[in-house]
Amino acid sequence: GQLSVDTLQFLLFLYVQQVNKVSLRRSLIGEEWPSPRIKSPSLSGKSTSENKNWNDQDHCAFVQSHLLDMLELLLEPEQLTASSHSTHSSVVSYEAVCALSFLIEGTLNKSRTVYPLHELALWQPCHRRNGYSKVSRAFSFSKLESWLRSCLTTNPFGMTACFKSGKKLAWAQQVEGTTKRAKIACNTCVAPAAFPMVIMSQVYKQTLAKSSSTLVGAHVRIHRCNKSFIYLLSPLRSVTIEKCRNSTFVLGPVQASVHVHSCDNVKVIVVCHRLSLSSTTGCTFYILTPTQPLILSGNQAVSFAPFHTHYPMLEDHMAQVGLATLPNYWDSPMLVCKESSDTSIFRLLPPSDFYTFVIPFEMEGDTTETPGGLPHAYRKALSQREQKVQIWQKMVKEAGLTKDQRKQFQILVEKKFYEWLFQTGNHQQLDSLVPPAVGSKQAAG
Structure with missing residues (x-):
């Protein structure tokens, strides 16, 4: 079977990449700076330079202002003038409206059931407004555009709405007093079953753990976290990690994709269908994946290593999302960027590390x-390290130390261990692992 994509949908996909286009003119007057890594996004809607990937209002404004161009892009050639514009008599094919469903969907009478655009457009009461003809199975260009403009609104189940009306999450492991800036919410209480979303933003110096039905099948967005350890131990739909630093993310199996963007010195531990990364520096990925990891543009000092952990429900969760142990392409990343000939961008983690x-x-x-x-x-590297530990233990046992010498030796070893904890930063994770409540055996909030 050959792989293929819908041509009209692909055209729209390419077109909407402009949503992140940098304006040099705007940068001159201080509204925008041509560097994706300098912006400090917020979801409050107050900043003019916030990250458009995270703002549903920006998405809606983009579609509204470019709707005419997108509809003309989907017209058959005979429906266009010599200058490639529509006319008053132009009609839009049903196939073109199906392609628009890639971007637009909606509800009837403000219900929670979501339908793709082409199903809504065929609803009988809408025909008069969108100009649908059963004879030609096409829509009047002008009426369709007018109907869409009058009905378009921001996504009520998107990221902005999730923060405004979503439910705050509880966590099994959490250090009180350090979550003042953190924003953690989910929309399962208001969104349809197909749209579960969990958003975590500005988590700082925290160890957070959760395994619950709230996470199952969720689209997870992790944003601007620093010096944190985050465990999401449930089967997930997709994960985006953006603008995070000095943090470790341990994820349950991800059915679709994990995308890591603009992160520094993070570790990601995951079984996933697809991994892609862009604009990262010094990040390490411990992965099990049936597809080649995609290295997009702007990455430096990337390390790949085999997936190296487990938790009791892991294999059950893998089965739920359809992931197995083979094939596993953790060590075969694909460079999809202008630096495609520069293999020094990534390395396979040496067994000694x-x-x-x-x-x-x-x-x-x-x-x-x-x-x-x-x-x-x-x-082999792990086995050799274990042998060294056994030799060390045997040597200590056979040293014939007195009780006082053993006590002094233990104090010295503990001192060196604590020095190592602080030098590596591992003390933070241990300090934040507060004991769970009595009788609790689940990392569930």
């Missing part, structure tokens, strides 16, 4: 080891 990762929460389930195991070189 590889350690397994322990998820420090008790849960019910059957998974007791890393699914699929580890590649031979990494297994």
Whole structure:
């Protein structure tokens, strides 16, 4: 079977990339600066330079202002003038409206049931306003444009609405007093079942853990987190990690894609269908994936390593999203950028730098080891390290130390261990692992 895409949908996909187009004129008057990594986005709607990827009002404004161009882009050639513009008699094919469903969907009478645009457009009461003809199976260009403009509104289940009307999430592991700036919300209480969204923004110096039905099948957006450890141990639909630094993200299996953008020094541990990354620096990805990781533009010092952890429900969650241990292309990234000949952008993590990762929460389930195991070189490195520990333990045991010497030796080892914790930053994670409530065995909020 050959792979293919719908031509009209692909045209629209290319066209809407302009939503992030940088205006040099606007940058001269201080409204915009031509660097995607300098903007400090907010979802309040107050800033003129906020990240358009996160603002549903910007999305709606873009479609409103470019609707005419997009409709003309979908017209058959004979419906256009010599200058490639529509006329008063131009008609839009049903196939073109189906393509517009890629961008636009809606509800009837403000219900929570969401329909694609082409289904709404065929609804009998709308025919008079959108100019649909059953004979030609096409729409009047002018009436369709007018109907769309009058009905378009911001996404009521999108990111902006999620923060405004969504439910604040509770967490199994959370250090009180350091979440003042953090914004964490989900829209499952207001959105249809097909649109669950969880948003986490500005989490700072936190260890957060959750495994619950709230996360199952959710689209997760993680934004501007710093010095944090975040565990989302449920099967997820998709994950976007943007503008985060010095943090570790341990994710449940992701059915679709994980996209990491504009992040510095983050670790992502995940089983996912697709991984893509852009504008990252010094990030490490411990992954199990049936597709080649996509390295887009602007990345530096990327490291890839095999997936190296487990939690009791992991294999059940993998089965729920249709992911298996084979094939696994963690070590075969594809460069999809102008630097495609520069393989120094990424490396495979040397086995000498590889350690397994322990998820420090008790849960019910059957998974007791890393699914699929580890590649031979990494297994060998771990085995050699374990042998050194055993030799060390044997040497200490055979040293014949007195009780006082053992006590002094223990104090010295603990001192060195604490020095190592602070040098590596691992003390933060240990300090934030407060004991769960008595009787709780789930990392659920």
